[in-house]
Amino acid sequence: MAKRDVPEVNAGSMADIAFLLLIFFLVTTTIPKDTGLNRKLPPIDESDVEPPVIKQKNIFTVLLNGQDQLLVEDEIMEVKDLRAAAIEFLDNGGDGSCSFCKGKRDEKSSDNPDKAIISLKNERETSYAAYIAVQNELVAAYNVLRNRRALEVGPKKGFRDMDFITMQNNYKDVKWYGNKTKLKAVIDEIKLEIPQKLSEVVN
């Protein structure tokens, strides 16, 4: 018996079906935009422990008022200069105990990065955009110092040409093939040497 001809399936409407699906997905989904500044809030302290006395020279006050004007250490400043000022403060190394600081070793500024505290004050009327700009600059100041430290410490521990940000990204990256336990130790060491001490007050 002769084989019957199988008629070809009409695929003309396939494009329509695919378009329908495509438009459905275009409408119901969003492109995720999940970058941001990670911060940690301080826990509420209910104990009656006296807060330790902190020397005034170890505190770097940043005040952001309701008109988004910036007052740093009692001087008016532009946001673009804040990063350099914060680095200078953190990197000062006044008491000489900080071996990696390259600052001026000014007696009147911070003792070492571990003791240095940045105090950020904002008012209720401060705009969120300005607040984020200031937060960003302060985080940047810490990152600059940590990157510099990572480039010094890294090569001794076998992580050449890797700054702090790269180290953190590599640590999170599943495709990175280096020794993650060693990397974690280096990251923690740098975090301990240059801790982010950022206290926030709302007026």
Place this chain on the structure above:
Amino acid sequence: MSKFKKKKGGGLPPINTAALPDIVFMLLFFFMVATEMREDTLKIKNAMPVADQVEKLDKKNPVSFIYMGTPKDEFQKNFGTEARIQLNDKFADVSEVIAFIGAERAALREELVPFLTVSLKVDKKSNMGIVGDVKQELRKANALKINYATGTGDATSNMK
């Protein structure tokens, strides 16, 4: 001469659209992979500020979102033009934040609860007052890991 005679009544040959579904499927797969389902319908304006020291939000750990901003135009008649908080799909009061965190935690496996990150998606025109209130509530709820959602860009451009 008939060899060179043009074919009659041909007009334009039909365009072959056999590859069209393939192209559309390709687009479809791209969007399926690169996007994710909308979780909440935003009732507020939510243009986020930019920063350049950003980190990627760690999606391995659970994330809850709190939105803040001025209500969208169609809601302004009922809800005013002051910045408001949106939890899930509706406007909420500051006092509801603790309950919201509690509900988010209850939906998680127990071992993941300490890793809950709260992502604050705040409109750049809002004031710090409302953000400060929410932060205080989060401290009360002991949800201390937070993330200020931002775009990437030059942070000083926020001030203009």
